[in-house]
Amino acid sequence: MNEIALPDLTVLNVLLAFMMFGVALTLRAEDFRRVLRAPLAPAAGLVAQFLLLPAGTCLATYLLDIDPELALGMILVASCPGGTFSNALTWLGRGNVAVSVSMTAVSSLAATVLTPLNFALYGSLNPRTRELMTDIDVDRVNLLLLVLLVLGLPMLAGSMIGSRFPRFAGRSEKPLRLTSVLVFLAFVAIAFGNNLDLFLDQFHTFFWLVVAHNAFALVLGWAIARGLRLPVSDRRAVTLEVGIQNSGLGLVIGFTFFPELGGVLLIAAFWGVWHLVAGLTLAQVWSRRPLPADDPFVLAAPEVRS
Incomplete structure (x- = not known):
């Protein structure tokens, strides 16, 4: 596949760290005690997200003989944590926001x-993506450090500042959420803008891959929750x-470690949309x-019925 024009990685990393800092402003110790x-x-x-989803993705990309770049993009997305937009969507869908x-x-x-662990593991288990991982020689230590810098530290700082300055956190939440959306859209625009020809050429392939992959993730979450008879x-x-x-x-991660693999970025960008x-x-x-009248969430907050 075609090479992409590499954006300023420092700016991208700082922007994502800023996004995670804004998200963490509303986190409290109570969220973990819950x-x-x-x-x-x-x-x-968490089992579905960090074990079943990446393992199932790796198996599917191998059995379906998916193009290595697209397969690696799917494994990368499957290795990422849940997105913060899930909280707002859960609220809209009358789900348990606390969970x-x-x-x-x-x-x-x-x-x-x-x-980093799942991506390195499942990217290497598929023989086709293993060749890409070998060719690009992903430094696992640097990958771990990148995730810590743009995810772990900003979340720790955001939660500490949010707890110490709750009024600041309350005033900042909406502007930071809006900024986060705009930053994410900028990421997507860069990925698509630098790969327009590849996007048009591969649309019929990666569109259905992303749709099917996302459907698999949603069904997987629903199935494990239903199997455990959760409310x-x-x-x-x-x-x-x-x-x-x-x-x-x-x-x-794609921009940092795979600047020459446009297929990886297209999968991640279109997944985000x-x-x-x-x-x-x-x-x-x-x-x-x-919700059913006996659902614990309804009993705790009857207004969700309306």
């Missing part, structure tokens, strides 16, 4: 180790958390379906 008090739903989502927030918090912290509100939260990935992190379309559609459908 997981300890009721661990089943978050644990189910969604706690899963986002824990998965983002876990991703500082599990994202409907928890199922919705787990489903959206697994199906909404932090593809912005995937793009930064499509999962919002699919997630918003699903949330709108669920918003029209009231």
